[in-house]
Amino acid sequence: MSYVFDPSSAPNAKVNMPSTAPVPGLAAHIADKKATEAAEEAKWQKTYSDYEAAKTKAESEGAEPPKPPVRPVAKSDAYDMQWPVPKEPEDQDLKTLVELLGESVEETFEQAGELICQINKTAILNALTTCNQEVSLRYEMLSDMTATHYPAGDGYKFSVVYHLTCIRRRKRLRLRVLIPEGFEPESATQVYPGANWLEREIFDMLGIRFANHPDMTRILCPDDWEGHPLRKDYPVVGLGQRNVDFREDRSGKLMRRAMEAAGHLNINLKPIKAD
Amino acid sequence: MGVNKANIAVPTALEHILMLTKVEQFMNWSRATSVWPVTFGLACCAIEMMAAGASRFDFDRFGSGIFRATPRQADLMIVAGTVSAKMAPVIKTIYDQMPEPKWVIAMGSCATCGGPFDSYATIQGVDKIVPVDVYIPGCPPRPESLIYGFMKLQDKIMNSSLADKYRELFEPAHS
Numbered sequence: 165m166s167y168v169f170d171p172s173s174a175p176n177a178k179v180n181m182p183s184t185a186p187v188p189g190l191a192a193h194i195a196d197k198k199a200t201e202a203a204e205e206a207k208w209q210k211t212y213s214d215y216e217a218a219k220t221k222a223e224s225e226g227a228e229p230p231k232p233p234v235r236p237v238a239k240s241d242a243y244d245m246q247w248p249v250p251k252e253p254e255d256q257d258l259k260t261l262v263e264l265l266g267e268s269v270e271e272t273f274e275q276a277g278e279l280i281c282q283i284n285k286t287a288i289l290n291a292l293t294t295c296n297q298e299v300s301l302r303y304e305m306l307s308d309m310t311a312t313h314y315p316a317g318d319g320y321k322f323s324v325v326y327h328l329t330c331i332r333r334r335k336r337l338r339l340r341v342l343i344p345e346g347f348e349p350e351s352a353t354q355v356y357p358g359a360n361w362l363e364r365e366i367f368d369m370l371g372i373r374f375a376n377h378p379d380m381t382r383i384l385c386p387d388d389w390e391g392h393p394l395r396k397d398y399p400v401v402g403l404g405q406r407n408v409d410f411r412e413d414r415s416g417k418l419m420r421r422a423m424e425a426a427g428h429l430n431i432n433l434k435p436i437k438a439d
Numbered sequence: 440m441g442v443n444k445a446n447i448a449v450p451t452a453l454e455h456i457l458m459l460t461k462v463e464q465f466m467n468w469s470r471a472t473s474v475w476p477v478t479f480g481l482a483c484c485a486i487e488m489m490a491a492g493a494s495r496f497d498f499d500r501f502g503s504g505i506f507r508a509t510p511r512q513a514d515l516m517i518v519a520g521t522v523s524a525k526m527a528p529v530i531k532t533i534y535d536q537m538p539e540p541k542w543v544i545a546m547g548s549c550a551t552c553g554g555p556f557d558s559y560a561t562i563q564g565v566d567k568i569v570p571v572d573v574y575i576p577g578c579p580p581r582p583e584s585l586i587y588g589f590m591k592l593q594d595k596i597m598n599s600s601l602a603d604k605y606r607e608l609f610e611p612a613h614s
Binding site for chain 2: 384385386389393398399400401403
């Protein structure tokens with residue numbers, strides 16, 4: 165049996181795809197809250213109308229009227245753990261960002277004391293440049309960069325998140341873009357050179373290609389890997405049971421290429437491309 | 440007394456200076472008492488392998504303390520740790536570079552059967568890529584386990600036969 169990626173033949177290939185896209189956000193939180201309140205109100209209205217119908221029926225028959233229902237009050241316990249809900253932005257940095265970027269900011273909010281800003285997918289490079297260069301912001305470090313797959317997302321399939329840090333003011337800021345399948349966001353290496361390997365990891369794990377990246381290749385999986393493991397439709401268990409066959413000289417051609425690239429040293433490093 | 444001195448064979452002068460054995464047995468003895476492993480660790484089992492080689496457990500007692508830094512001088516590969524799909528061709532290359540005769544010990548659950556990592560990136564046992572002589576269970580196995588497994592390998596080497604090797608190489612249908 166040759167080395168062929170076939171998730172359907174894996175022993176435990178059943179994948180439970182999520183039906184929701186739980187992207188945290190202020191608008192989503194408000195809509196969710198409103199929906200919950202409306203559902204509670206409708207439930208209460210139904211209870212009360214049932215009570216009134218029973219009351220009129222009892223009055224017409226001369227029987228004992230039923231007990232009126234009591235509207236339940238939501239419990240609030242000050243000692244209970246509170247889920248950090250998204251709040252309106254109060255931090256000056258977020259206000260500056262909205263002022264400078266204008267239309268390209270889709271949403272800003274604070275949650276658990278963290279600053280979050282959702283940017284339009286086409287304006288992410290401009291936003292990163294602003295965060296890095298603007299004197300009042302000066303987020304000089306890209307601490308981390310991740311992405312998530314939301315197969316049930318409406319109009320988007322991935323979120324790419326940039327974690328920025330301002331060392332001087334000890335502040336952190338999170339930028340987020342929601343992108344559809346196949347969209348190539350601008351590479352952050354043009355502003356933060358450290359994003360190079362982070363973006364390669366995102367490409368390796370989720371299959372998001374970044375435009376104007378110096379070397380858009382896999383970084384964790386072997387070069388001839390098929391599929392992107394952090395996607396939700398990738399089977400979690402079972403793939404390791406496959407047989408490995410080296411008769412095709414799986415690494416030979418790629419190894420030669422890598423050795424040429426690394427100056428005939430067997431180092432898994434990519435050459436730095438000149439400007 | 441009860442000992443009949445006439446039944447005790449007195450060694451002759453020739454037998455004082457000569458030992459008679461078979462070539463096969465002599466070769467096996469020399470191989471089993473000088474197995475040099477390749478310096479090769481993949482994960483936490485390698486720490487236990489180092490402990491087995493250090494002074495407290497002293498792998499050297501069995502003629503096997505010389506961990507060689509090149510597979511070309513080694514006889515034994517102790518696969519100590521998780522074998523990932525990206526590491527598999529490297530392990531295969533190292534195994535191919537070792538000269539015959541060569542042996543492989545799969546040390547620990549991961550190298551034996553994949554261990555707890557039933558994931559896309561982990562090879563479920565190193566025996567999917569190279570032939571394994573001795574499997575040592577444990578997560579990780581103690582140095583005593585490794586030494587016991589190594590002594591089992593020594594038994595296997597002592598019981599091996601050149602005829603078996605010949606048959607394995609040239610008459611695979613009959614073996």
